[in-house]
Structure formats: C-alpha cells, structure tokens
Amino acid sequence: MIDTFRRAFTDFFRHKYLHGICVATIALSVFIISAFGLFLINAGEVMEGWQRGIRVIAYLGDRMPEPERTALMETIRQYPEVAGIDYISGEAAFEWLKKEIGRQSTLLNGLSENPLPDSIEIRLKDGIAGVGVVDALAAKVRALPKIAEVEYAQRWLHRFNGIYRLFKLTGLVLIGMIFTAMMMIVANTVRLILYSRGEEIKITRIIGADESFIKYPLYVEGLLLGFFGGAIGLLMLFGAYTATVPRLSPGGLLMFYQIRFIPADLTAMILMTSMLVGWLGCFFSIRKFLDI
Amino acid sequence: MRITPIKPDNAIIRFFEVSKRFGASDAVVGITFDIPRNDFLFISGPSGAGKSTLMKLLYMGERVTGGYIIVDGMNLNRIGRRQIPMVRRKLGVIFQDFKLVASKTVFDNVALVLEVAGLRSRKEIRRKVMDVLDTVGMSDRPDAFPLTLSGGEQQRIAVARAMVGQPKIILADEPTASLDPDSAEKIFNLLLAAHAGGATVVITTHDRDLLARGGSNIIFLEGGRFANRFSRVGGGVG
Numbered sequence: 001m002i003d004t005f006r007r008a009f010t011d012f013f014r015h016k017y018l019h020g021i022c023v024a025t026i027a028l029s030v031f032i033i034s035a036f037g038l039f040l041i042n043a044g045e046v047m048e049g050w051q052r053g054i055r056v057i058a059y060l061g062d063r064m065p066e067p068e069r070t071a072l073m074e075t076i077r078q079y080p081e082v083a084g085i086d087y088i089s090g091e092a093a094f095e096w097l098k099k100e101i102g103r104q105s106t107l108l109n110g111l112s113e114n115p116l117p118d119s120i121e122i123r124l125k126d127g128i129a130g131v132g133v134v135d136a137l138a139a140k141v142r143a144l145p146k147i148a149e150v151e152y153a154q155r156w157l158h159r160f161n162g163i164y165r166l167f168k169l170t171g172l173v174l175i176g177m178i179f180t181a182m183m184m185i186v187a188n189t190v191r192l193i194l195y196s197r198g199e200e201i202k203i204t205r206i207i208g209a210d211e212s213f214i215k216y217p218l219y220v221e222g223l224l225l226g227f228f229g230g231a232i233g234l235l236m237l238f239g240a241y242t243a244t245v246p247r248l249s250p251g252g253l254l255m256f257y258q259i260r261f262i263p264a265d266l267t268a269m270i271l272m273t274s275m276l277v278g279w280l281g282c283f284f285s286i287r288k289f290l291d292i
Numbered sequence: 293m294r295i296t297p298i299k300p301d302n303a304i305i306r307f308f309e310v311s312k313r314f315g316a317s318d319a320v321v322g323i324t325f326d327i328p329r330n331d332f333l334f335i336s337g338p339s340g341a342g343k344s345t346l347m348k349l350l351y352m353g354e355r356v357t358g359g360y361i362i363v364d365g366m367n368l369n370r371i372g373r374r375q376i377p378m379v380r381r382k383l384g385v386i387f388q389d390f391k392l393v394a395s396k397t398v399f400d401n402v403a404l405v406l407e408v409a410g411l412r413s414r415k416e417i418r419r420k421v422m423d424v425l426d427t428v429g430m431s432d433r434p435d436a437f438p439l440t441l442s443g444g445e446q447q448r449i450a451v452a453r454a455m456v457g458q459p460k461i462i463l464a465d466e467p468t469a470s471l472d473p474d475s476a477e478k479i480f481n482l483l484l485a486a487h488a489g490g491a492t493v494v495i496t497t498h499d500r501d502l503l504a505r506g507g508s509n510i511i512f513l514e515g516g517r518f519a520n521r522f523s524r525v526g527g528g529v530g
Contacts, residue, residue: 003412014395200393206351207453208381209408210374 008220018196019225022189022278026229027236029182030274034237034262036171037270042259047164054134054152056122058141061148064118072144073120081137083125090116117148179277186281190222194289201290211290218282226278230271237262304329304364304461304492305350311358312345312516319345320516322359327494327509329460332487334503335496337513343496346513347465350494351385352376364460381409384454384491388466390446392438398425398449399434405457424456425449428482444475451482455491462486464495468502480505 012019058076060069069087077085093116098108122141124134134152142150194201201214238261245259262270303326312320320342327333335343348354349361352368361368364382371379384405392401402421411417425431428448438446447467454462464483468476480502487493497503503510512519 003407007407197395199391200395203391203393204404204408205377206353206380206385206391207405207408208377208383210377213377213408 004216005220008217008224011217012221012224015193015197018189018193019221022186022193022225023229023232025185025189026182026226026274026278027232029178029185030230030233030270031236033175033178033182034234034270035240036175037266038237038241038262040168040171041262041266043164043167045260047160054124054157056124056134056138056141056150056152058120058122058144058147059149059151060118060120061146064146068146069118072146075144076120076122076141079137079140081124081133083123085123086121088119088121090114090118093119183277183280186225186277187284190225190281190285191289194218194285198289214290215286218286219279222278222280222282223275224278225281226275227271229278230274233274234262234267234270302328303362304331305494306362307346307359308361309359310346310349310356310361312342312349312354313357318516320349320513323513323516323518324359325511325518325521327492330487330490330492332484332493332506332508333495334510335494335513336498336503336510337519338498340515341513341519342516343498343513344465345516347385347463347494347496350461350463351383352379377408381457382460384457384459384462384486386447386450386454386462386464386467388469390438390443390450392446392449392453394437394439397435397437398430398441401438401449402453402456405453409457420456421452424452427455427485428452429478442475444471444478447471447475447479448482451479451486455482455486455489458489459491461492461494464493466496466498468497468499473501476502 060072064072073085073087076082091114094108094114097116101108122137124137134157138150138152141147204214241259241261248259305327307323307325310320310323311318323342323346335346337343345354349356349368350363352371356369363379366379368379393404396404399421402424403417406417406420411420422431422434425434428451430445430448430452433441433445438449441449451467454464462483467479467483471479476499483493483495484506495502508523510522512521
C-alpha cells in the first residue's frame with residue numbers, strides 16, 4: 001500500500017507536463033461549477049430572506065366590534081404558519097400615512113373622513129418559506145368572514161421566485177454539462193498520459209508486473225489529479241471572492257445580505273467529487289487502455 | 293524436423309511442435325527441441341527465420357497457435373492471463389533496443405524488477421541493485437537517466453535488470469546487434485557470467501562473431517522452421 005502511494009507520487013511529479021494540463025482542466029471546471037454553486041447558494045438565501053420578510057395584510061370590511069375582532073385575530077393566530085399578528089386601526093394607519101408623506105400631508109386635510117380600513121398584519125414564522133405557503137395562508141385568511149381584502153407582495157414574490165427557479169434549473173443543467181465535459185476531458189487527458197507511458201507500461205508488464213501493480217498507482221494518480229485540480233479551482237474561486245466581494249457597493253440588493261463563500265461541508269464535497277472525477281477518468285481510461 | 297529429446301527432468305524449456313501464425317503468414321512452424329538447465333544456447337538464422345517470435349512465445353508476448361511450450365515445468369498453453377506475470381518473473385529478458393523506461397533512473401529501472409516481484413525493503417532493494425550495477429560496471433551512475441547513456445551502457449543496464457532478480461532463465465534477443473564490438477564483448481561476458489552463476493541463457497543472434505565466441509549449443513532456424521543444431525559440449529562443434 002505504502003509502496004503503491006510512493007510510486008504514484010513519484011510518477012505524478014515525474015510526468016509534470018501532462019499532469020499539469022489535466023490538473024488545470026479540472027481546476028477550471030471546478031472553478032466554473034463552484035462559481036455557479038456560490039451564486040445559487042447566495043441567490044437562494046436572498047430569496048429565503050425575502051420570503052421570511054413577507055407580511056400578509058388582511059383588511060377588515062366594516063368597523064368590527066372588538067369581541068368579534070379579537071375572535072377573528074385568535075383564529076388567524078392559531079394557523080401554524082403564523083408567528084404573530086398586529087391589529088392596525090384605520091386611524092393609526094392614517095396617522096402613519098400622514099407622517100410618511102410629511103409636508104404633503106396637508107393634502108389629506110381635505111378628506112372628510114378616514115378612507116383607510118382597519119387591518120391585521122400577519123407575520124410568518126421563520127421556518128415557513130415558499131411562495132406556495134404564503135399563497136395558501138392568504139387564501140385561508142381571505143375566506144374568513146368580514147375580511148375585505150388580503151394583500152402581500154404576491155407579484156414580486158412570484159416573479160423573483162420564477163427567476164430564481166430558472167437560474168437554479170439553468171445552473172444545475174450547466175453544472176451537469178460541465179461535470180460531464182470535465183469527466184470526458186479528464187478521461188481523455190488520462191488516456192494521453194497513458195499513451196505517453198505506453199512503453200513504460202509495456203516494459204513493466206514484460207518484467208512480470210501484474211495488473212494491480214500497474215493499475216493501483218494510476219488510480220492514486222487519478223485521485224491526486226482530482227485533489228490538486230479541485231483544490232486549485234476552489235482556491236481560484238476564493239481568490240476571486242476575496243478580491244471582488246469587499247469591493248461591491250454596499251447599496252442596492254446587497255444592503256441586507258452578506259455574500260458568503262461556499263460552506264465548508266460543500267467545499268469538502270466539491271473536493272471529493274473532483275477526486276472522484278479524477279479517479280473515474282483514470283478508471284475508464286485504464287480499462288480501455290489496458291483492455292482489462 | 294525433430295531431434296532426440298534430452299531427459300525431460302533436465303529440460304528447463306521444451307518446445308513441442310510449436311507453431312505461430314500471424315494472419316496468413318507462418319512465423320514459426322512445427323518446432324520441437326529442448327533446452328537443458330544451465331545451457332548457454334544460441335538461436336540463430338537469417339532475418340525472418342522466427343528467432344524473435346520464439347523469444348516472444350517464451351516470455352508470453354505472444355501465444356502459440358499450435359503445439360506447446362513448457363517453461364520450468366509450466367505448460368504455457370495452460371497459463372491464464374492473470375498467471376502470465378508469474379511466468380515472466382522467472383525470466384530475465386534483454387532486447388536489442390534495451391527497452392529501458394526513459395523517465396526512470398538507472399537505479400529505478402533495475403529496482404523495478406524487485407518491486408514487481410514484491411520485495412518491499414528499500415534497504416534490500418538498494419543493496420541488490422547496487423550489487424548488480426557493480427557487476428555490470430555501472431555502479432557509479434545510478435541516478436543517470438537511460439537516454440543520457442551510450443548504447444553499450446544502456447544494454448549493460450538492461451543486463452543488470454535481467455540479472456537482478458536472479459532468474460533461472462535469461463532470454464537475450466539480439467543483445468549486441470546495435471552495439472560496437474567492445475560493448476558487444478562486455479555484454480557477452482556479462483551473459484557468460486550469468487550463465488556461470490547458474491542461469492540458463494538463450495540468445496538469439498545472426499552475428500557470426502558472437503556465435504564463434506562460445507556457448508554450448510546453437511540452433512539454426514530458417515523460414516520459421518528448425519534447420520539444424522550444433523552442440524559444442526565438450527569443446528567442439530558437434
């Protein structure tokens with residue numbers, strides 16, 4: 001075992017040029033795939049954040065007596081998606097509006113009566129996310145008696161969710177395609193490496209080497225290709241991340257979100273997948289090359 | 293053509309009605325002869341006589357299409373693909389074009405045989421490799437790469453590689469064909485030394501000078517067929 005690793009390491013560094021090409025190919029592929037992953041993770045978190053922040057506003061039809069209103073609020077509070085509710089009277093809403101529009105509030109003085117209805121603001125629980133959940137809750141509330149209208153950022157939510165899903169789907173398809181291309185390139189590069197070492201393998205066989213003596217160090221070399229390629233690709237991404245993210249404007253969409261790097265567990269998974277690709281590339285090439 | 297077989301117990305290699313066909317052409321046809329243990333045998337004949345094919349059949353680079361070959365008690369026809377390495381480990385093979393691994397040093401080329409045979413002790417490998425390099429006069433260049441050496445030096449490394457595992461049989465396919473007379477002399481002397489150490493040595497050559505230098509038996513092939521056999525046991529050509 002130790003001998004196999006020793007020979008694999010020696011041969012890996014002895015054939016620098018072709019191994020370098022293979023490592024560079026893997027590194028580039030890992031960089032692209034991980035960049036997509038980084039984008040999807042952060043975009044997903046932004047979406048979740050938006051969904052967490054959504055509040056559903058239920059407008060009450062007529063001025064409702066307090067006991068009836070309390071009973072209605074209790075019904076809503078019992079829904080599993082609901083974290084809490086607040087009653088906002090028409091008067092309070094009117095005062096808030098006046099404050100918000102500032103100087104133009106004199107325009108409101110012309111109104112003979114307060115046009116704003118009483119409302120109940122519903123906050124969703126943190127763990128509850130997803131457009132479907134919000135839609136379902138809104139429908140349940142709308143069906144309650146004395147509820148005139150239910151409002152939430154439905155259009156925006158659906159639009160952003162649609163865009164995110166499109167990105168996610170496209171990203172996954174692209175990741176799949178790049179992954180397949182990466183494996184094919186690795187397999188072909190490994191085949192080139194094997195062809196360049198064809199004479200060496202032939203000689204080793206003539207002097208009595210069995211298949212395992214030839215194959216196992218090559219498998220280890222495949223793992224090393226994947227490891228170094230994956231590690232370099234991730235380092236490249238980390239370099240790009242640290243170089244660009246701090247320079248991004250703190251305004252706009254990024255005001256409330258911090259772009260984070262790929263979590264450690266996912267980084268380890270990417271590295272292991274990269275090693276698996278290196279090994280698979282070797283496995284298929286060796287099978288074909290050695291005709292085993 | 294058949295010759296009187298030697299005592300089976302004393303034969304380390306036996307060819308019986310061995311034929312090898314490549315496509316439509318016969319490389320070797322119905323060859324039968326035995327090689328006794330510790331023999332020093334030349335197989336000679338013109339180009340295309342089948343000398344190298346016989347060598348390939350011996351180290352199982354090719355399979356017979358007819359007849360059978362027994363090497364040190366093993367019928368090669370019954371050797372499965374996975375057992376071929378076991379047969380090859382009993383042999384030391386030397387080629388005209390040396391067949392050294394260009395990316396490995398002299399030391400590593402020779403050590404490879406011991407590693408393949410399963411020797412794990414680096415200390416033991418070093419001792420054996422340096423001993424054999426000393427024998428072939430190359431102990432001062434263990435870290436050199438083959439392509440930096442002359443043809444004669446490369447062939448000496450190839451001989452060292454063939455000898456290091458102390459095989460029972462050494463096969464040398466035209467070992468001096470691409471060497472100058474001095475280098476050829478050195479290689480021949482090394483093969484004589486291996487023979488003196490107990491190995492059976494089989495050399496293919498069409499070099500008459502080499503044939504004149506020694507060896508106990510000469511087998512001549514022509515057109516893939518057995519043509520003649522001379523024995524020099526006891527000093528003269530028989």
